[in-house]
Amino acid sequence: METNKAIISVKNLVKKYDDFIAVQDLSFEVYENEIFGLLGPNGAGKTTTLEIIETLRDKTSGEIIVDGFSVDKHPNAIKQIIGVQLQAAGYYPNLNLIELIELFAGLYGAKIKPMEMLEKVNLQDKAKAKYKALSGGQKQRFSIATTLINQPKIIFLDEPTTGLDPQARRNLWDLIIEIRNAGTTVVITTHYMDEAEQLCDRVAFVERGKIIAVDTPDNLIDQLINSGFERKKEVKKANLEDVFINLTGKEWRE
């Protein structure tokens, strides 16, 4: 993180629906090769913002540049360098994982070995399984595998850990960190602050369509403490999730 070169830059983004402003004047930058967290309550505009960057939704105004390409002028160029995991997206029915990967390889025009993609997310044993038959954690890992098919520079993960058990969640963190270490920039949304704190290099807080804070988790916490904030209860060196993992083991349950 020595060089903070922006790979995504969002300037004055506005998205209006008929009588409702989802995003108002939102600006931020995502640096190359970082894990960037977009945090905020439901309905704050996180998903809308992501989908506009992903070229899936039109914006009302503002400027977005992704790796030098403008969403207005070169949406297809952007599509080729990003991988997208949608919140609650399904996959083509009746196909097994290998066949789904083959389909996406065709859609991206990428030449890959489907089995290698599944190995990346540790799903090689499920190659012949249907997507519907996977557990929650497996589904999310498969979704992430589909984002990697075109060897993207940036991947977008919209609430990838929602609904997962603690083991699957930690397991997914490891996978995301691995992907980042392999040189990919990761943009992620989550409702779990412990996750953001552990995983993200920087986070942005979105509230009512506006960014209200952007910084590293550490700095944001320090700022709060410096402002005189104190927790009501002395924090122990472990929390209940640590107890859960300690008692039930670290291995994956699926």
Added chain:
Amino acid sequence: MQKDINNGTDQVPVRSSGTYSNTTATLALAKASFRSIMRSPSAVVFTLAFPLIFILVFGFLGSGGTRIDVGITPESDINNPVIGMLQKTGMIRLVKDKSKDEFDKLLEKGNVDAMIDVHRKVNTAAYSVNVIYTSASRDKGGILKSVLNNLFYDKTLKPTIAEIKESSVKGREYKTIDFILPGQLGFSLLSTGVFGTAFVFLSLRQTLVIKRFFATPVKRSSIVIGEGIARIGFALIGALFIILIGHFFFGFTLVHGVVTVANMLLLAIMGIIVFMGFGFIISGIAKSESMVPPISNIVTLPQFLLSGTFFSIEAFPTWLQPISRALPLTYLNDAMRKVAFEGMGLWDVKFQIMILLIWGIVIYAIAVKVFKWE
């Protein structure tokens, strides 16, 4: 299908890994969709099982035409040319090995349609044939009477053994299957096109599969064409299967053999494309999967009943016939029958094809307006 990188404003080659191919993407989609259809029970049932069941039922019902059960009195001389000739007509089933009393009871109930008694006349080569009809089965008795009249000038007595000279020209026999099969083929194409397309696009839209596709460089046209290729391919395999089973098991008439089959498959393609248009419209206006069957039935049922699938539309009351003549399936069925049985070429059924084309234009004009991607 062109091989340019991107469309419209987006002309920047992005990666060194080569140009993006819309053809590859389209074919990948077609392959995926085809695999999915082949594994979908409802597609297989509607395209193959239903039409085949109807063909089986009508094939067996219709193959022999009318059957007349004729009892032979126990005293009769079985090995005589009269009985032999009766059997050759293929219409008459002989009931043997029953006593006269039993036959009398069966006659009364109409379980046998007539009873026949054949005796060689004493000292001659001629036979005496005695027929007893029953009022319980007048129709069939009448048919038997004319059959016998064909065999003999006089049904009871004839001095010499009757010799039948068939002088009628042997025309092509128009069998039940020749009428039923094209209708069932049309029905198969209609249900695959309408139900299949409507369900697939609605569910792909609702489960955000299409949205995920949009995050890849694939074009919208590739999605539609890919799906279309898969569905047309599946429908053609189904059509070929129905035609071959009909031909080899039920004697479905294919006047020019392979050429006729090829013409029928070309008609099938035109039909399925028009019917898919209905599917696109339904997927656009249906709000949920449970709305697909009722709306689809509004499209398919009238055509199923009124387009000459089971009965010739001439059999309908005159006020219904204009409705029949407005439906696309009527013209597909009509063209199929003309091609298969009368051996016409596609140019000979250009009128029917033109009507299908007009339907296609109207349907797709509406589909473009109401189809929803998200």
